Amino acid sequence: MFWKDAAAFLPILLEGLRLTVIVTLGSLVLSTLLGMVWALMRVSGVRALVWFATGLVNAIRGVPIIVQLFWIYFVLPEFGITLTALQAGIIGLGLAYSAYQSENFRAGIEAIDHGQIEAAQSIGMGWVLTMRRVILPQAVKIILPPYGNTMIMMLKDSSQASTITVAELALKGQMIASSTFKNSTVFTLVALLYLVMSVPLILLVGWLERRAGRK
Amino acid sequence: MIELVDVHKRFGSNEVLRGISARVDKGEVVCVIGPSGSGKSTILRCINALETHDAGEIRVDGQRVDRGHDSIHAIRTQVSMVFQRFNLFPHRSALDNVIEGPVYVKREPRAQALERGRALLERVGLADKADARPAQLSGGQMQRVAIARALAMQPKAILFDEPTSALDPELVGEVLAVMRSLAEEGMTMLVVTHEMGFAREVADRVLFLDGGVIVEQGAARELLTNPQHARTQDFLRRVLRPI
Numbered sequence: 001m002f003w004k005d006a007a008a009f010l011p012i013l014l015e016g017l018r019l020t021v022i023v024t025l026g027s028l029v030l031s032t033l034l035g036m037v038w039a040l041m042r043v044s045g046v047r048a049l050v051w052f053a054t055g056l057v058n059a060i061r062g063v064p065i066i067v068q069l070f071w072i073y074f075v076l077p078e079f080g081i082t083l084t085a086l087q088a089g090i091i092g093l094g095l096a097y098s099a100y101q102s103e104n105f106r107a108g109i110e111a112i113d114h115g116q117i118e119a120a121q122s123i124g125m126g127w128v129l130t131m132r133r134v135i136l137p138q139a140v141k142i143i144l145p146p147y148g149n150t151m152i153m154m155l156k157d158s159s160q161a162s163t164i165t166v167a168e169l170a171l172k173g174q175m176i177a178s179s180t181f182k183n184s185t186v187f188t189l190v191a192l193l194y195l196v197m198s199v200p201l202i203l204l205v206g207w208l209e210r211r212a213g214r215k
Numbered sequence: 216m217i218e219l220v221d222v223h224k225r226f227g228s229n230e231v232l233r234g235i236s237a238r239v240d241k242g243e244v245v246c247v248i249g250p251s252g253s254g255k256s257t258i259l260r261c262i263n264a265l266e267t268h269d270a271g272e273i274r275v276d277g278q279r280v281d282r283g284h285d286s287i288h289a290i291r292t293q294v295s296m297v298f299q300r301f302n303l304f305p306h307r308s309a310l311d312n313v314i315e316g317p318v319y320v321k322r323e324p325r326a327q328a329l330e331r332g333r334a335l336l337e338r339v340g341l342a343d344k345a346d347a348r349p350a351q352l353s354g355g356q357m358q359r360v361a362i363a364r365a366l367a368m369q370p371k372a373i374l375f376d377e378p379t380s381a382l383d384p385e386l387v388g389e390v391l392a393v394m395r396s397l398a399e400e401g402m403t404m405l406v407v408t409h410e411m412g413f414a415r416e417v418a419d420r421v422l423f424l425d426g427g428v429i430v431e432q433g434a435a436r437e438l439l440t441n442p443q444h445a446r447t448q449d450f451l452r453r454v455l456r457p458i
Contacts, residue, residue: 137306
């Protein structure tokens with residue numbers, strides 16, 4: 001019974017899974033880029049940039065992701081900015097997670113010994129070159145393990161895009177379940193599909209942590 | 216070459232430099248000695264604008280040192296710094312540490328920088344360690360790589376900030392030997408050090424610093440064997456006969 005239903009539901013769920021992957025990857029890229037921008041602003045030493053980034057990160061962290069998604073999808077059109085559900089989902093999740101990414105990046109950058117900055121300056125490097133050639137290459141090793149964790153969380157949180165009608169895996173499951181009443185089959189399948197995507201990421205994080213610990 | 220006129224620096228309520236005036240001429244080796252906290256390292260850090268001095272003027276080859284001005288990057292390429300804790304880039308090999316400045320700051324062709332980098336490593340006795348990461352080197356070897364990195368910028372002067380203070384005693388000699396050979400070749404050097412033997416034998420002049428002022432200065436041998444000021448005498452007695 002389970003297998004027969006599963007075979008019938010799986011193609012539909014896989015459509016949802018495709019959107020889950022798109023939302024996750026899209027918001028991952030966006031949150032990484034924006035998070036790096038906020039982090040670099042916060043360590044720039046330029047007061048206006050520090051304040052702006054700090055304020056923004058705190059504002060983003062202080063509002064639930066779901067409310068941010070609603071705001072982008074339902075409120076922005078009032079200002080003439082109309083986005084598709086998928087666009088709004090990627091932008092909303094990307095923006096929300098850029099705050100957490102930024103804190104992770106900043107911690108990694110600030111963990112680098114100050115002597116490294118002085119050594120870079122003493123051979124005439126400016127701020128950009130110091131970051132690019134000296135600080136960031138070293139910070140990456142510190143940043144990667146928590147970055148992997150963020151990836152796992154983003155994969156799961158991509159399900160929040162369902163609240164603004166992105167028919168990703170969780171919403172597809174809900175739709176099948178409510179029309180067939182086969183709750184146990186459907187949600188077991190959905191859970192398994194998330195697990196199948198998460199486990200490789202979890203293994204990757206473990207590997208990154210062991211590598212970072214080895215130095 | 217390097218000129219300080221009435222330089223002041225304070226950290227909060229602590230006035231570290233209280234009117235330092237000194238000069239280092241081209242080809243001269245000047246050692247700065249004095250008790251810890253006397254402001255020795257701060258002088259070097261102000262010259263290289265790693266710290267901003269509050270008052271007075273610092274000139275390098277006639278150019279004013281101003282941390283806020285773009286000219287500072289150019290000045291730093293002319294005055295290299297060797298740090299107490301080496302501060303090598305741990306993610307790069309010895310050779311890559313040496314060529315980093317020439318390739319990315321001075322935009323030298325990579326092949327040329329590599330050739331010169333190898334020659335510099337050979338000069339500090341580390342030709343066979345070109346591919347080693349800093350973590351694979353001893354303290355003395357790391358400091359010699361750091362000196363090669365400083366030399367790679369083809370500086371007009373090098374500032375040494377207690378270059379042997381973080382080393383095991385048996386590794387001090389190899390670093391001092393490299394520094395001595397630089398001095399003999401006419402490199403302009405300003406050296407903060409506790410190595411009185413090095414100061415006596417290699418330095419042209421010695422500055423004795425205490426409480427943020429230059430208490431006494433003069434020809435190295437003269438000052439170290441026949442100090443005039445009571446505080447200099449007291450300091451040298453403690454350093455030379457610790458027990």
